Amino acid sequence: MTDVLHASDLHRTYRLPRRGPFEPGPVRTAVDGVDLTVAPGARLGIVGESGSGKSTLVRLLAGLEAPSAGTVTASGRPVVASGSAAAMRWFRRETGVVFQDPYASLDPRMRVGAIVAEPLRALRIDGSHDALVRDVLARVDLPADVVDRYPHEFSGGQRQRIAIARAVVHSPRILFGDEPMSALDVVVRARVIELFRSLADDLGLTLVLVSHDIGVVQRLCDTVAVMSAGRIVEHGPVSLLDAPEHPVTRALVEAAPTLP
């Protein structure tokens, strides 16, 4: 039962390799104190330059990495990324993740059917897995006979649809996206944006989407958080992108191409 996703004072630091035998390696801070609340049904876009920490933040929120400090809770329950699969099962049931690179996020040695069914197996979902897989493939506009094929037989856009199917096959409440459109060409991107929107509407999903592309966020999200150097510098309804106040936001918005 995920009502609210809540991040409190999140930090994530990395220790880089040391430069000499006697000095400890430098510390890189990816997320530097983030507080965030995502209401159920919200569509949150997280934007920022590369290196702003947005990818790290979404991985922390999705329980894929453990914070160096701070907590993530979902409906009040702590999300412990380093916990065992069994301990995290309740969270994994409620969440799905779509990654950036459609060429890397599908196991090349598994057939598409097995890939999409993997959450159903791992989370011990009841019901006919075959039927659930067929249904979700139809939702993402892929014919049912893709189940016997391997990922390399498909284009980038098709693979991303497979990845999206996998992310929602178990009817989660929250869908996380780590730059899911960035590797797609513009024609495919437009269609996948539509797919995300219709899925979110039909399945009542809460969306947490990372993107460096303002256009994507303007179309899919109702709230936006702008990150820079590991912090959220501006946060509010997506309309703030029309009249950005913070210099970082302004730079991002101005850089994004518009059409004459």
Added chain:
Amino acid sequence: MIRRLLARPTGVFAVVVLGLLVVLAVVSLVWTPQDPFRADPFHQWEPPSPAHWFGTDASGRDIASYLLAGTRTTVLVAVGSGVIASVVGMVLTAIGSLTARWVREGTAVLLDILVAFPTLLTAMLLTAIAGGSLGVVIVSVGLSFGVTIARVARGEIRRIARSDYVTAARASGVGGAGVLFRHLVPNAAPLFTVQLSLAMATAVLAEAGLSYLGYGAGSNTASWGSMLADLQTYIGVHPWSATWPGAAIALVVAALSLLGDAVRDATDPRLTTNDRAAGGGPAPRTPDDPATTSTGVTA
């Protein structure tokens, strides 16, 4: 898989040669044309004849029979070293990848050190301890290659573990064992297979080399390497005699090396499913197909 293996010339070569080797090894248990070890000083250096298909050697032994008997040794060395290398390799890889951080790092250092020991040195050491025998050769070769396999496989497992599809599996709720057996092992298997076949190939070569140097099996075991050692001293006088054991060794080593490649290719979905005749029909049209023939150069 056998069918796909045989679809490629390398696969055919490997399967035919190795199949023949195994068949001959079995046959040699019950029959050889002559007694392989009988030295007949009155019939040295005879050319090929109906009685001696490949002729005789310096001691008057029938070369053909000796080679036939040697197939058993070769099979034993290849299989024995292969098994030991696999087990050692898998254990060390597991320790080097799936344990606590300090154990992993320690194993990495240990592997780097062990890999620096040449196989020959290990064989010499073990011979000094346990006396020369085929068993010593098999164990030393198996250990050496187990370490090499572990070193390579460990790197591969780490690379796979960092991939997006493994992260996606974790995000889907798959636990450690699931990730290991459903993702890490199948994706590391091709590398492992190739390394293992190379290990077996080199094992045969190493046994031949060790016998040649006198470290290997004793004189009551037929070894192609020791025959080569005997015959090569006469190479100025009887240049063709050493070709028989030499060719046998080369053929088997080549077949083993190619077997690994062929198996890896035969099990790679990317190489086996472009064959539309096998799968039936072209991939269905779906949204986001490049609407035209793909250039293979994706933009």
Added chain:
Amino acid sequence: MSDATTPSTAASGLEVRGLTVRIDRRTILDDVTFTVPPGRRVGVIGASGSGKSMTSLALMGLEPTGATVTGSVRLDGTELVGLPDRERARHRGAGIGMVFQEPGTALDPLRRVGAQIAEPLRLHRGLDRRAAAAAALDLAVSVGLPDPESLLRQYPHQLSGGQRQRICIAMAMAGQPSYLVADEPTTALDVTTEARILELFEGLTAGMVFVTHDLAVLARIADTAVVLDAGRVVEHGSVAGLLAAPQHPATAALVDAARATARRAPRTGGSA
């Protein structure tokens, strides 16, 4: 290297006529024709699989082995198609330079970036080591790299994506080519870096072939464009004209997609 039968024109442009590329029995590019006037920028736009990457490779003579290239590519009057590779190579870098999509893989990870810029300088301009180092510094400044002296001593992995792409542009410009082919040079960069790299391109004097799938990016860099679909040029014209009134369905698809994904500019007054 000028064709003895053609009067050598100082700068007549990069003229592509009937460029056709076939691999095995598939036709990847079919009778592609367009011209880049000196100093002007022309876009080559198409979706994945349209053949646009092959266009840039064919212009450089870098098509994959086994491909047959027919047709004509004239660089200021000199015919490039059919030249043996050694002679073609003399034009690469000096007459026509290339910038690739992935700056991370276009650079040698084991060499300092300064040395990588110096290489084409020594090759094409025949400079000795000291002169090449000085010229590399000048190039680094001209592509807007901060603190160029220390930056040139770094390795590629120590630089950001945008900085790496600037290095690649510097390398491409090192031979002082008259034309530049850029194959999706900003696709791998984030949006603010992309904007800055596009500004950099705008400041270059070389003629440019800019390959992309995104009309919104093209609108900022080129005035005219050709649209590729299935290896053929299906439409061409001013970018503004293509956007306003696309004729061919492939163009329309690209325009619609660009409109569906570009940033929505705020409307002043009225409802959104």
